Structures are given as C-alpha cells and as structure tokens.
Amino acid sequence: MTKKSLIVSPEERARPLNIAGFSITVLAAGEQTGGYEIFHQVGPEGTGPGPHFHPWDESFFVLRGEVVCGVDDLETLVKPGALVHISGNTTHWYRFGESGGEILSMTSCEGASHMYEDFDREGSWENPNRDHLVQLAAKHGQVVVDSHD
Template sequence: MSSTSFVLKPNDRSPPLNVVGIRINVLVSDTDSQSQRITLQTGEEGVGPPPHCHDWDESFYVIRGQLVFTCAGQTSVCEAGTLVHVPAGTVHAFSFGPGGGEMLEVTGAGSRAIEMFRALDREIPPGPVDVEKTIQVANGYGLISRR
C-alpha cells in the first residue's frame, strides 16, 4: 500500500472509540498511511493508561486542558501547546488533568495503537475497568504493562 493524499472532513470520520474512558477519534489509520497514525483523544479528569511501553515511537500534542505525563520516571504537567515525544521502549503513562483535556497522538511506522484501540473498544465495556482483561487485550498488540 502506498500513501496517497487525502482530505478527511468531520463527517467522514468513523464514530469515536471508547478506550477505558478515553474518547478516541481516528484521524489517520493503518489503512490511510504506512508511515504514521494520528488520533484525537479526549478524556475527563484522572482518566489515562497506567505505566506501559511498546515498540513504536509516540508523540502527543496537548490541544486543550492539562495532562500529566510520566516518561522514564519523570513527571511533567503539560498545558495546551505542549508536545511530548516518547521513544519506543520508554515506560510512560498519562492522565488528564483538572477539567479534562484533549490531545493529538501521532505514532510512527510499525505502530499497532489503532488496532489495539479498536480491540479495547470492542472487548472492554464502558463502566468500571476490568484491569486484567484490559492488559490481556492490549498485550496482544505489543503493549507491555509496567504496573
């Protein structure tokens, strides 16, 4: 598959995914581009994944609100306009700050993030999170939990 240019208007997007309380809109998927994947993620205060790592690079750009990122043991409070880059294999976590927030996530070639998000949306129902099942599903897509 070769990448081609495209325009994605708001009505062209698939419905957002619900991944353990984070609303994820897929903007560029594995079927759109070989080199990158882009999602728009929105969450309420306190929502976010536990410490984990995977074998793809990941960058986040905070659009609205505040996010607390922990990367390689260092925690930073990130306001709108902040870019966070996480190299492959780096243990990281984040949570949305007071009032919630919104960010773009960009992953590079080899990322299985969107496939994992789709599986989590499909297999983990809304409500209290079944942590063990969530970890089991995510591990199938290359995520390694570091609880």
C-alpha cells in the first residue's frame, strides 16, 4: 500500500457509528494512514466501554466534558485538555461524566476501526446483546474483562 497525505473536511467524514449509546466517527482508518487510526467520540453521561484490553496502544485527548477512566487498578477523572495514553494489552475503561463528553482518540495500528464498524452494523443498541459484542470484540483481538461492580 502507498501512503498518501490525507485531509478530511467535516463534509467528507464518515457517518458516526453507534456503539452502545455513544458515537465514534472514524476520522482516519489504518488503510488510509498506513497504520495508526484516529477517532472522534461523543457520548452522553454514563456511556463508554467497560473494562477491556487489546494489542494496540490507545490514547485519547479530552475535548469537552469530564471522563472517568480506569487503567489497571487506577481510576481517575480527566477534564478537557488532558491526555490519557494506554499501552497495548493493558486493561482499561472509561465513562463520559456529567453532561456527557467528547474525546479525540488514536490507536497505534489498524484494527479498532473494523471492530467499531462491526459493532455498529451488527449491534442492536436499544437492547445490546453483551455476549454477541464480546464475540465481535474477540474477532478483532480485543478481550472484554468481566467487571465485578
């Protein structure tokens, strides 16, 4: 594959994908960049992925609102302007805080975009089937960790 420069205007963006109550827009997929991926994520209060890990590194920058996130045994509240980096194969999760939130995220390699597309295409977001989502995640190298809240 030959990498090329990429400019994506708001009018050219892919449609937001519905991922269990929050949205993820793929701004740049791995096949466009030659590796890494960039996403815009927006969600109402309380939405976000539960504990999981995957082989790719992931970083996110908080644009708006507050985000409660956990990395291994550390839980913290991050606010606009904060950057969070999670190394591959590290258990992590996040939830958008009061009044919802908005983040810009990036992964170190191709993979997440395909998983998000599968979630959006095959999920029933009014009543998501957790077992089905776990199977879809596993297909892409992501492991969902049971939480014992």
